[in-house]
Amino acid sequence: MDLWFTEKHTDNVKLSIKVDRQVYSAQSEFQRIDIFDSLEFGRFLTLDGYMMLTEKDEFIYHEMIVHVPMAILPQVNKVLVIGGGDGGAVRELVRYPEIQQIDLVEIDAQVIEACKKYLPQTAAKLDDPRVTIHEADGLKFVRSKKDEYDLIIVDSTDPFGPGEGLFTKEFYGNCFKALTETGAMVNQHESPFYPVDAIAMQRAHKRIVDSFPISRVYQAHIPTYPSGHWLFGFASKHYHPLQDFDAQKWKARNLKTRYYNDKIHVGAFALPNYVKLLLEEM
Ligand code: AAT
Incomplete structure (x- = not known):
């Protein structure tokens, strides 16, 4: 089964990255924190579902x-x-x-x-x-x-x-x-x-x-x-x-x-x- 991370960039545009596995997920006092592994961008960090960084870029x-x-x-x-x-x-x-x-x-x-x-x-x-x-x-x-x-x-x-x-x-x-x-x-x-x-x-x-x-x-x-x-x-x-x-x-x-x-x-x-x-x- 394919797993994808998707971020909505506008009401009409989304960016999706195929996920290999989810490494970490937590709800802190301030935001939701997730870390995923992907084939194209390596490991990446998102906060409240927004991309913060990927190992690749x-x-x-x-x-x-x-x-x-x-x-x-x-x-x-x-x-x-x-x-x-x-x-x-x-x-x-x-x-x-x-x-x-x-x-x-x-x-x-x-x-x-x-x-x-x-x-x-x-x-x-x-x-x-x-x-x-x-x-x-x-x-x-x-x-x-x-x-x-x-x-x-x-x-x-x-x-x-x-x-x-x-x-x-x-x-x-x-x-x-x-x-x-x-x-x-x-x-x-x-x-x-x-x-x-x-x-x-x-x-x-x-x-x-x-x-x-x-x-x-x-x-x-x-x-x-x-x-x-x-x-x-x-x-x-x-x-x-x-x-x-x-x-x-x-x-x-x-x-x-x-x-x-x-x-x-x-x-x-x-x-x-x-x-x-x-x-x-x-
Ligand atoms: N280095 C690239 C990643 C970031 S993360 C930005 C960090 O700012 C997060 O860890 C967040 O918890 C922290 N932060 C947010 N608000 C505050 C605050 N008021 N005081 C101190 N730290 C804060 C930047 C990503 C850029 C994304 C562009 N789309």
Whole structure:
């Protein structure tokens, strides 16, 4: 008998992935957590039935959410990751020796536990001595922080349920305050393609533009997210994502990556006209 995981992307579109077996299922205080094995995408994690990551394509998302800001900011000592209990963003961050401290703020401890057990590919570096895990709501966590982080990575679920607060004006204002004088914030910025997603994306974008002097959007192709066309936001107090990008410095690090490179860095900030229109950049 065939078993399929299906996610509804719009009222008229669904994506289905053939499942080999279900590995884990639990209802936490915050959401339903499921982990499946599949032939095409390897093991994958869903929350409330929405795809969070697959073993096959998570490298694209995690490389793009980490290496883009790390190649722009000249000195990053302290990083805050909000969400990201799967550990994928942390795995990429610990590759930088100059990072001394990483605070990971994940609302759902059960996501961390499940990923440590069943998704070592992403979770393996959560035990790095530089990482401190806080089981807390990111919205509340940043309220009391001031002038502390060089980089904030918002690796959150979509703007419903527990993730909703991470798309508010209050949250972006508090992230601004929590950053050092030259700090920057990167967030998963939703998809521009289907109107249901684009409306939330536009709303969040306006709030970020209002909160930061420099704010640019970049893109990547993530096959298992709705439409496959995904955006990230780079919002900064001082450094510009292209003018302050030092390709030579990044190349000299000799970090092995499967998606990100210096040409992708520049190209990712070139947006299609329809996206520029949605972002009111045209
Ligand atoms: N790294 C790719 C996977 C994610 S998961 C996002 C995580 O954010 C989840 O573990 C969820 O529990 C956590 N989260 C949600 N709301 C909050 C909150 N308020 N505070 C802290 N953590 C939170 C991202 C997937 C992107 C999906 C795109 N469609």
